[in-house]
Amino acid sequence: MMVKSIKPIKDETRPKVYIETYGCQMNVNDSEVILSILQDAGYVLTEKMDEASLILANTCSIRDNAEQRIWGRIEQFRLQKRRREGVIIGIVGCMAERLKEKLLDTHVVDLVAGPDSYRSLPGLISRIAPDSPQIDVLLSHEETYADISPVRMDRNGVSAFISIMRGCNNVCSYCVVPYTRGAERSRDPYTIVREAEELFANGYREVCLLGQNVDSYYWKDPATADRNVNFAGLLEMVAKVSPEMRVRFSTSHPKDISDEVIYTMAVYDNICKHIHLPVQSGSNAMLEKMRRKYTREWYLERVSKIRSVIPDCGITTDVIAGFCGETEQDHRDTLSLMEEVCFDGAFMFQYSERPGTLAARKYPDDVPDEVKTARLNEIIALQNRMSLKSNEKEIGKRLTVLIEGVSKRNSGELFGRAGNNKVCVFPACGHHVGEYVTVEVTSCTSATLISKTV
Numbered sequence: 001m002m003v004k005s006i007k008p009i010k011d012e013t014r015p016k017v018y019i020e021t022y023g024c025q026m027n028v029n030d031s032e033v034i035l036s037i038l039q040d041a042g043y044v045l046t047e048k049m050d051e052a053s054l055i056l057a058n059t060c061s062i063r064d065n066a067e068q069r070i071w072g073r074i075e076q077f078r079l080q081k082r083r084r085e086g087v088i089i090g091i092v093g094c095m096a097e098r099l100k101e102k103l104l105d106t107h108v109v110d111l112v113a114g115p116d117s118y119r120s121l122p123g124l125i126s127r128i129a130p131d132s133p134q135i136d137v138l139l140s141h142e143e144t145y146a147d148i149s150p151v152r153m154d155r156n157g158v159s160a161f162i163s164i165m166r167g168c169n170n171v172c173s174y175c176v177v178p179y180t181r182g183a184e185r186s187r188d189p190y191t192i193v194r195e196a197e198e199l200f201a202n203g204y205r206e207v208c209l210l211g212q213n214v215d216s217y218y219w220k221d222p223a224t225a226d227r228n229v230n231f232a233g234l235l236e237m238v239a240k241v242s243p244e245m246r247v248r249f250s251t252s253h254p255k256d257i258s259d260e261v262i263y264t265m266a267v268y269d270n271i272c273k274h275i276h277l278p279v280q281s282g283s284n285a286m287l288e289k290m291r292r293k294y295t296r297e298w299y300l301e302r303v304s305k306i307r308s309v310i311p312d313c314g315i316t317t318d319v320i321a322g323f324c325g326e327t328e329q330d331h332r333d334t335l336s337l338m339e340e341v342c343f344d345g346a347f348m349f350q351y352s353e354r355p356g357t358l359a360a361r362k363y364p365d366d367v368p369d370e371v372k373t374a375r376l377n378e379i380i381a382l383q384n385r386m387s388l389k390s391n392e393k394e395i396g397k398r399l400t401v402l403i404e405g406v407s408k409r410n411s412g413e414l415f416g417r418a419g420n421n422k423v424c425v426f427p428a429c430g431h432h433v434g435e436y437v438t439v440e441v442t443s444c445t446s447a448t449l450i451s452k453t454v
């Protein structure tokens with residue numbers, strides 16, 4: 001079986017598409033689905049916006065600055081449109097879903113398609129005419145693109161994303177995702193395993209299973225309930241594809257991550273020992289307002305459970321600074337939780353109010369910007385210290401690394417990740433991309449483990 005690859009631009013008569021991707025890993029994978037659909041409709045991919053007849057931006061709405069960046073890109077696209085008659089500009093993804101017709105007011109955008117409308121792209125494109133832009137932002141309860149083979153754009157040929165579900169049924173009060181991506185639905189596990197098998201047969205050595213809350217993955221078998229599959233079951237099915245194929249996943253929700261998932265991780269050597277477990281805040285008052293449905297104590301218990309079953313499991317997180325009504329004490333609670341857990345890494349953000357969310361309707365965004373920034377900086381500084389501390393613990397250890405590429409700083413060095421998701425850099429010594437190597441960590445920074453092969 002073949003993994004669909006990027007079609008070479010042989011035939012100059014074929015229309016060319018240029019795709020820019022913003023936002024999370026799911027959007028990266030969605031762009032691969034979009035390319036698959038467009039290649040079947042005759043398009044070829046180009047990396048040069050100047051030669052594309054179709055320019056797409058797959059967009060993100062998670063924070064206001066993500067959207068502001070896209071508005072800036074739309075102005076760039078306006079220039080393309082002035083210079084080249086007939087070029088089509090499409091906005092797809094979360095911002096398309098959120099803003100809908102409003103994007104047409106720019107008089108730049110010809111095409112607006114939401115995350116569940118990608119199958120209709122060829123049809124929409126064919127109907128575009130001057131003064132007749134096309135829009136499809138219907139959300140679906142069924143669409144998982146299960147039968148579409150994504151065209152891998154990563155080019156390292158080693159590690160690939162597989163979306164196992166779409167949408168989200170949690171209503172975290174700050175979050176726009178349930179509105180932009182609709183209700184949660186799980187994908188048929190047999191199509192997931194088939195995709196993993198095809199990737200393995202084509203040289204891939206790592207898959208990352210993606211969902212907004214992978215722990216609530218649940219497939220109801222249409223024939224018999226005996227064959228229903230939960231996330232632990234799915235992990236096991238994918239881990240069995242080959243012991244040489246690593247399995248990662250993201251994102252775990254602290255309220256839903258089960259002991260069964262943790263034990264399954266422990267049983268299979270090829271399930272990477274890393275959990276991305278966004279905490280958002282260390283204050284119970286904030287967690288309640290955020291509607292995360294767990295407490296600080298619950299979160300800390302999950303972390304101890306993980307560490308008791310998998311002692312060297314990497315744990316990373318997301319943190320929001322300056323949510324509505326956050327006091328200095330709430331902020332201190334976040335810092336103390338971070339210190340207590342000593343996360344191996346974190347994505348850290350200032351709260352950004354999103355129109356239409358529960359928080360936007362119910363709670364004033366009342367932490368002044370300069371306070372948000374100061375708190376965020378404090379959180380970042382603490383995490384840098386924690387990351388360094390966590391990396392220093394690796395010095396002298398031997399780790400198995402899957403080689404992902406050549407170091408950007410030094411062409412004689414390679415890089416890859418250990419199972420715990422830490423990036424290792426080491427002299428090439430005849431090794432190549434896609435191989436597993438054992439390295440010994442000799443020193444570190446807060447971001448990288450400097451190592452040598454052994």
Ligand code: SAH
Nearest residue numbers: 174175212251278318319320349350351352
């Ligand atoms: N489904 C994942 C998160 C997806 S969004 C989960 O539940 O953990 C990725 C991260 O963006 C979130 O974890 C959160 O930290 C951040 N985020 C989401 N909405 C935000 C907002 N309105 N302002 C600031 N950060 C936000």
Ligand code: SF4
Nearest residue numbers: 168170172175177212
């Ligand atoms: Fe957003 Fe919460 Fe869903 Fe994550 S779980 S996507 S933060 S609503």
Ligand code: F3S
Nearest residue numbers: 023024060061062094
């Ligand atoms: Fe992802 Fe951004 Fe949408 S984070 S789900 S692309 S709003």
